Amino acid sequence: MSRYANIRPDMARLWSTLERSAQIGTTPRGGLRRLALSEDDGVMRRQFQAWCEAAGCTMEIDPIGNMVARRPGRDPDAKAVLVGSHLDTQIKGGRFDGILGVLAGLEIVRTLNDHGIETRRPIAVVNWTNEEGARFEPPMIGSAVFTGEKSTQFAWERTDKDGITLGAALEAIGFAGSDILRPEAFDSLFELHIEQGPRLDEQKIQLGIVTGAFAVRGFVVEVTGETGHVGPTPMPKRRNALVGAAHVTLAVEEIGWLMHETGGKSTTMRLKAEPNLLGILPDHVEMTCDMRHPSDEVIRTMMQLFLDRVPELEEKSRCRITVRESWSYGGMTFDPGCTALTRAAAQQLGYTHTDLLTEAGHDAMHVANYLPTAMIFTPCEDGLSHNELENVTLADIEPGVNVLLQAVLARAG
């Protein structure tokens, strides 16, 4: 906290940008469907670019479409402080998930402009490409290319359900840039996000200081049975892959309940059956499942509990069940220095706050392995997210935006 401790963002102005964003890809129930690199994402990106340029920033766009709007600092050699999140949404997503973090970054730039404040380090507002992974998998691909964990070529070759490549989609909306964005050119990252869980809202806590991330395992389960006619095939001769999938689903669910008092969760989130037709026993199901826990050790136990049950599930369903791990992330601690800045700002401003771990995936989790990184959570109504009814009030987010401003100011100097 500094001589700028009394500076406040213009919350009404921030809210108006959130409202404008909520008009781009609006769903009938008032949420957003703004899939990564869709036409609507292009419209939103151009709007964001126009706002940033009007605020005196220069825009850099890399080949994966990550956008970084840079507000210069005093020191020409100082690396920039990144502030941001993502502007894409789920298919039936909300108006705040990700968007709040990007537009709060823009509001910080505007606020500094209002007060004629020059920081030592540049401040760079970032919009990461395809955080949600709702159109192209894996999720968080923009930040993974930024850190070098994934190659641009790998990212460009991802396809959506219609077979359109991510590269073609980027070019179609004009956001395949040529700027080079790499962690070594930046100082740190601050990401503000809605909690996407109920804890802050239920306990009426104004802020979450995110000290680290849950460990996450994603895995694909394939169930193989045998087709046959649903009429004459006797029960003992059947190998219905949907029956195998039902046993898998309930086994996965049970493990989440077993660990839920220490924060564990498990989910079957996607299931595709084949041939999935009337009159035929399905012979193949592919399911995607997910387990999360604060402890990496416990997550390994949860996975093992599931793998140990596979033979029993195979026997019950007479299907073959194979499991392959698909992704694994989280389980890390955010930078204590950056996190301390956010905690200090919350204390100085007199906001109630609590340390917590993020249970969702965020671009900050990729970046945290390369740059000092901090995350701040604001409450969201009933913890509902990835849902059209996701909601926050201006009062809910004001503490988070203020803390973000002060922490970024402190880091940027």
Place this chain on the structure above:
Amino acid sequence: MSRYANIRPDMARLWSTLERSAQIGTTPRGGLRRLALSEDDGVMRRQFQAWCEAAGCTMEIDPIGNMVARRPGRDPDAKAVLVGSHLDTQIKGGRFDGILGVLAGLEIVRTLNDHGIETRRPIAVVNWTNEEGARFEPPMIGSAVFTGEKSTQFAWERTDKDGITLGAALEAIGFAGSDILRPEAFDSLFELHIEQGPRLDEQKIQLGIVTGAFAVRGFVVEVTGETGHVGPTPMPKRRNALVGAAHVTLAVEEIGWLMHETGGKSTTMRLKAEPNLLGILPDHVEMTCDMRHPSDEVIRTMMQLFLDRVPELEEKSRCRITVRESWSYGGMTFDPGCTALTRAAAQQLGYTHTDLLTEAGHDAMHVANYLPTAMIFTPCEDGLSHNELENVTLADIEPGVNVLLQAVLARAG
């Protein structure tokens, strides 16, 4: 049995037509994918038409694409005996399901031609449109339009998964005819079919005399939960529709096992989850289920057993579960007179045979409510059907074809 009791079909010639059919829409594993009104179905239909016309038949095609090839009889006023089945297949179907019945009808015409036999009644070889229902639902729509149970307009408006209407598909392959085909113009129907179940094959019985049909209930179950983020949403706050669907699947399965010793079966055959994406709890599942039993009374009990369990399944999954009955057929007895002709032919020819009920749906079940109808089953290997590996040998089908010939001759006079 008559003076023609020693007449035999040319099984090698019949087999060669089955082989030719097996080349139209062949799958990598040697089955067939010849969806109703697809290009391949058009190729097969034109081949069938060419064969029939070369055999001296006149072809009539009605507005739903049912094909009837008529071999004239002696009596200009006598109604024709229908013999046939269907030429369409499942997505991963076999080479004999339906096809055998149509091409055996053709072989009967050819055999009668070889021997210069004139029957009193015309003999009409029929190919019903869209028996399988793999592309357009409901299945058996051609025979339903023939009987008047469904209107041509209703049938034309059915759409496939790409939104193509049945009417457009009919026109695209040139099989939207203008002939009027109605039960009142025909005398009877004989349908030869592979059993699609294991009983004849296991017990080494040469023929099944089909005296009636299992009662069948199809129903759609909708499971409604709530979306949310798979990370932060605690287990007790979840309403994962796939968990509801898993409970439904296992409850349906249990009822089939409960009744399986008296021939009962139950199946979840199709399941579609939404949004079915990574990171999101699915909020909606639509499942299609099926129950079958020889007794209509028991099938009502099976449905009731399931409906009685719904509240418990809702409680376990915290989802809303609604059930709507979608179709109901079968449970009828075939014409004793026509059936007696097939049984008598089997006895005279010295074939082992048994009375049984059909457990699958067949066009004959629609027609049986309007015309004297009989069905004959031949064994199929391991009872496997609706599967690319469906198989029969020439020796398996010879008794059925011989009995079909003699029964049709007896009926046609």
